Structure formats: C-alpha cells, structure tokens
Amino acid sequence: MRDFSYLRAASVEEAINAAALPATMLLAGGTTLLDLAKCGVADPERVVDISHLTGLDTIRVDGEGAFIGALAKMSRVAVDAAIQQQFPAVSEALWQAASAQIRNMASIGGNLLQRTRCAYFRDPATFPACNKRSPGSGCSALEGVTRNHAVLGGSDACIATYPGDLAVALTAFDAVVHLGERSVAIDDFFLLPGSTPNREHAMQPGEMITAITIPTSVAARHSTFIKVRDRQSYEFAAASAAVGIAFEADGKTISDIRVALGGVATKPWRARGVEDALRGRAFEPEAVKQASRLAIEGAIDHGANHYKIELAPRVVERAILKTGAMA
Amino acid sequence: MTNEITIHLDINGKTHSLSVEPRVTLLDALRDHLALTGTKKGCDQGQCGACTVHVNGERVLSCLTLAAQAEGQKITTIEGLSDHGAELHPVQAAFLEHDAFQCGYCTPGQIMSAVACIREGHTGSDDEIREYMSGNLCRCGAYPHIIEAVREAAKVMS
Ligand SMILES: Cc1cc2nc3c(=O)[nH]c(=O)nc-3n(C[C@H](O)[C@H](O)[C@H](O)COP(=O)(O)OP(=O)(O)OC[C@H]3O[C@@H](n4cnc5c(N)ncnc54)[C@H](O)[C@@H]3O)c2cc1C
Ligand code: SF4
C-alpha cells in the first residue's frame, strides 16, 4: 500500500469538497478500501476519513418507511427492532454478511459500494488485464476460472459478480439512495458493466451517499433473505434471494411479490419475470417452482459457474415457499 | 518518512503518542510501534480475525483500521483484558480449562471476539456461538473446544 495523506473530515461539506480532489477517497469503515489498498487495487493519494462525522448514523422507521444514515453500522441496522419487524429481509441480509467484527466497522454507504471479489480484479500484479481496473486492458476471467463469476448481466468486457447482500434486499423493496440533495432509485444506482465495467454506480465525482430510504410495504414486512454459500458463515453468496410477498384477503392469491437475486449477477438483480408470473396467481408450490425458473432468464454460463444457473432458481423457490408460509 | 503524523492512542487505559505514516494500520501500530504483540497478524486482509481488538468495547479488526482513525477511541487489546499478575479474565480461564487451542496463534483474537460475543448475548446455543464466532478462523481446527470454552465462560459471566 502506498502512503497517502489523511484528513479527518469535520463536516459533510468538508468531506464532499475534499472528495472532489483527484485521487481522493472517502474512508468509512475501511473494510473495502484498506483491503483493496493492500491488494494494490485502490491507490489513493488522499484519504478523507468520514467515520467520525456525527448525525449520519440515524436509523429511523415510521409509517412511510425506513431512513438509514450512510454511516450507520451494519451490526446496528441488523439488530434494530423496527427494521427486523418492518424489513426482516434487510436484517437477515446484514447479519448473514461478513463477520461480527466487520459488521461493527462497516457502514451502510460503504457496504453498497463494496467492490467485486473477482480474484483477477484483486490481483493486479499477477493479472494486469482487467477492464474494471484498467479500461481496455481485457478481462482475465473470461479465459480463466469463473466459478464465482456472474451468469446474469455480464458483457464481453466483464463478468464480475456484485458480491454484497444488503443491496439485494434493498433492490427487492425499491430502496432509494440519497446523495445529499439528489436521490437515485437503487436499480438505477447500480450500473451494468456493458463496455464500461469501471463505472459501477451512478455517483458523480464529489458526491457522497448520505442515506438510504426504503418505502414501507406489506411485502417488505413479510420478507426473507436466503443465502447459499460454500461454507456456512463468513462467506459471500454463491446464490442468494430476497423475497417479499403480500396476499389478497383470501390469504392465498398473491397481490404483490418482490424477488431479487444476489451472488449470480453483475449487479443486484431484480427478477421481474418471476414476480410477473406469480402476481395475481394462487400461492401453489408447482406454480412457484415453474416461476422460479424465470429468475435465470437470459443467463449465460462460462463453464465453472454453470452451477449457479441450477442453484439460483432453487434458492428463489425456497425463499418464496418460506416467505409464503410466513405471510 | 516525510509524511508522518503524530497521533495519540488510548490503549488499555494508557495514552500513547506515536509518529506514524497515515497508512499504518492499528495492528501495525500495536505490534511494531508499541510492542503490544499479543494482537496477531494472520491474513492482514480481514479474513481471519487474528487481529481482533475492542474499540469502545466493540470487536473490530485492527488490520483494516487505520491507527489515525482510532485516535480518540478507547482501544482494548488482549494485554488489557486482565491486569498483569491479577486473575485471568473468565474467557481466558475458560480457554485454558477447555484446552481451546493448539498452536495458540489465533487465540488472542478468539478470546477478544468471544468476550464481545458473550457481551452481545450471542451464546444462546452452540449454533449461535458458531455463527457469531465465525469471524475467527483456527488453522489448528480447535473449534469444538473453542465452542465449549465460550459456552462455559458465558455461564460464568452471566
Ligand atoms: C473478509 C470479508 C468478508 C466479507 N463478506 C461479506 C459478505 O458476506 N456480504 C457482504 O455483503 N459484504 C461482505 N463484505 C464486504 C463488507 O460488507 C464491506 O467491505 C463493507 O460493507 C464496506 O463498508 P465500509 O464502511 O467498511 O466501507 P469503506 O471501505 O470505508 O468504503 C468502501 C468504498 O465506498 C466509499 N464510501 C464509503 N462511504 C461512502 C459514502 N458515504 N459516500 C460515498 N462513498 C463512500 C469509499 O471511498 C470506498 O471506495 C466482506 C468484507 C470482507 C473484508
Ligand atoms: S470479470 Fe471484470 S473484474 Fe474480473 S477480470 Fe474480468 S474485467 Fe476484471
């Protein structure tokens, strides 16, 4: 890690002004930034520490929805009673992520902006070719081991999986990312790699995440997050699903359903095909199974990651069956 | 060496002043600048938990914390868990009693994590202990005895 200068920001304004300088990065929990600086992927000249700013760690839930400040810790949001009650999938996505130590450090804003775990991306010394790191240099993964790479949303330039869990739950429930005055719907916040995999989100230089909000809904209240991985804990998702369901008064016709996938796509992936197939239908295991196949519509495998195409629909099906039984 | 900054760290109730480059992690500050080598460096990348310390009473990874970031916070390391020469902390005693290590390299991190795990109330069952201690890897595979030690220490501490 090259040395950098360190500034402890005293206000959001100071942080934003400093962050607009070239080669400058904000530091919240540091669990992504310092890790990547050690790998030689992040190479800031200036680090602006925002972790001590006050007033950005609010967690509030009212009739409208949840408001979560960008500096709220993952651990705090996971155990917040109102979040657990109104947005169980959000709490479940958080406590199943990383480790207790990391969740005590990591902020919600930093969590959204975590970078891919693509092994080629993380090892610039051995693998100079990576379009995400150095646009135009090629993609080492396309010719390499793809076990953890995406089957949905990839391009000729990059097939790196978005690794986070929280953003999957947020995508299912139409969260909004607040950048000071400006706000962006979560699905528009994350970008597909296309020909510019170096651009991962809709933030402009000098912008900062100040909060996220999640609108209240019956589906969000009756929701689940299921994460399947290579080991039982402290591991990224091989495939995950956030699901929320609301029923008509008859208790069996699905009036609203939300499905989002993680661990298999280049961005948190809303599975609208599954939702459309089940909305208005009676909740019935065979219909759920059929509809779950639609989760991987358009999927393309690269050999070693083929298992994700088999796994993802099963995870979706399990999550829908579990949520339906709760609602 | 041109870029060094002076910081003050509150470690185990004592204030230390040191001059470090801003990139120096809390882990390296403890081990290389303050000779507090009880905190271990395993992976240096957030993947093993060997470097676990408490900041304001909460368990965190010192390898992914900048020393400068920790200024003004209350830091506790394994050396500060019990007073020198005094009785061992119940978790330390339980690790001895239950033989919860082999080489001992992961042990300071395991113990710091376990103290917090018990304080957080995540010792309701062995599965819960496993889940909330999953951030601490043990290459020697002493897990069954670690679970025992945490379970028994939790009883003593409640
Ligand atoms: C070993 C390990 C295992 C993990 N496992 C999981 C897992 O299973 N699931 C999961 O979801 N995550 C996992 N993570 C990722 C972890 O959740 C993220 O590293 C963490 O959430 C990032 O938050 P932070 O506050 O530490 O971010 P930082 O490292 O401080 O920042 C990350 C990035 O965001 C920028 N940034 C931070 N805050 C803001 C802001 N408010 N506005 C604008 N930019 C900002 C920084 O400049 C930086 O580029 C794991 C991480 C590690 C190291
Ligand atoms: S998949 Fe994306 S991140 Fe990984 S090597 Fe290819 S371009 Fe880089």
Ligand code: FES
């Ligand atoms: S040394 Fe910090 S987690 Fe491994």
Ligand code: FES
């Ligand atoms: S006792 Fe050897 S690594 Fe845990």
